[in-house]
Amino acid sequence: MADVILKNVRKNYDPAVLKDTLRNIELNIKEGEFIVFVGPSGCGKSTLLRMIAGLEDITSGELSIGGKYMNDVPPVERNVGMVFQSYALYPHMNVYENMAFGLKLKKMDKETIHKRVSRAAEILGLVPLLERKPKALSGGQRQRVAIGRSIVQQPSVFLFDEPLSNLDAALRVKMRIEIAKLHKELNSTIIYVTHDQVEAMTLADKIVVLSPLKESAESNLEQYGSPLDLYHNPSNKFVAGFIGSPKMNFLDGILVEIGLDKCKIKLNSGDIVTACVDARRGKVGDKVELGIRPEHLVPVDHPDAVGRLSGQVQVAEHLGAESFVYMEVDGKDFTVKAASEIPVDTGDTLEVGVPAQACYLFDSTEQAFPRTAKYNRT
Incomplete structure (x- = not known):
């Protein structure tokens, strides 16, 4: 586990235009918290997640993970595990091999690999499926394998980028429950991106509401707090209209x-x-x-x-x-x-x-x- 702190973080893809995607993002994410970034398309929530992962550069500001300055640290050295919207499983490998592959690249010994994969499979209910290839799995099972591939790395922070958007409604509900159980089991720091505010309300300890950045705005971080606090006490009309369904x-x-x-x-x-x-x-x-x-x-x-x-x-x-x-x-x-x-x-x-x-x-x-x-x- 680790905390994640962002100080005055800004992202601009084209400084010549002076049009920021993210501006003045201030967050203090504590160890073990489940934080959800939510907002409409184009608000920068996935960009912010990728900046934490190291897949996007930070234009200005400061990022620290576990007390260490991370702005210039390569993704592989940040000790974060990322689960994408796409499962990105190797079709020629079975479930066990897919989860073990990253550990083999790190040249870990077979006993350690086996322990980690077995433990992840037990947590995610994948033990009966370890010999199956991805084509023989349902969408929910594939997503669990993708999550398991991150668990075996034992990252200090898990990053989820809209992991359920490819699933049907029933599977989304089931996987929401699985991810909530996973958080309780691992007591890990999780940062989760979604456009679905129902996912945000049901999963999060705290929600970060982002909006598309207006040119005159100081920041596009609209509000940061517990789900019920945002529901009962929205800071503005944007948050009030976004949190709650209908x-x-x-x-x-x-x-x-x-x-x-x-x-x-x-x-x-x-x-x-x-x-x-x-x-x-x-x-x-x-x-x-x-x-x-x-x-x-x-x-x-x-x-x-x-x-x-x-x-x-x-x-x-x-x-x-x-x-x-x-x-x-x-x-x-x-x-x-x-x-x-x-x-x-x-x-x-x-x-x-x-x-x-x-x-x-x-x-x-x-x-x-x-x-x-x-x-x-x-």
């Missing part, structure tokens, strides 16, 4: 009343909504955006429904245990997640309740006002 709903409005721990917003539709938010840094008349998660909306007769919204149903998806209703509110797409089937159809008007404790609020620069309450729908 994504958060947003409606435009203005502040009409400001209190110590509550405020009132008049939406463009004319509806007045109360939010448990400290909006004292704003002033009456300021333009704001109200955020409300689909899973936090309630029936209008619910005791927490202090505000109401209505809209026209576009599509209703009834999934058995829950339903998703996609509607239009004040000209914007709006999603409602219900615990059971709602008797609505396309073209119907649906009214929903808005709990004040469940609301988020963002100013004209898309920065979040502090929330003064958390909400658990019952």
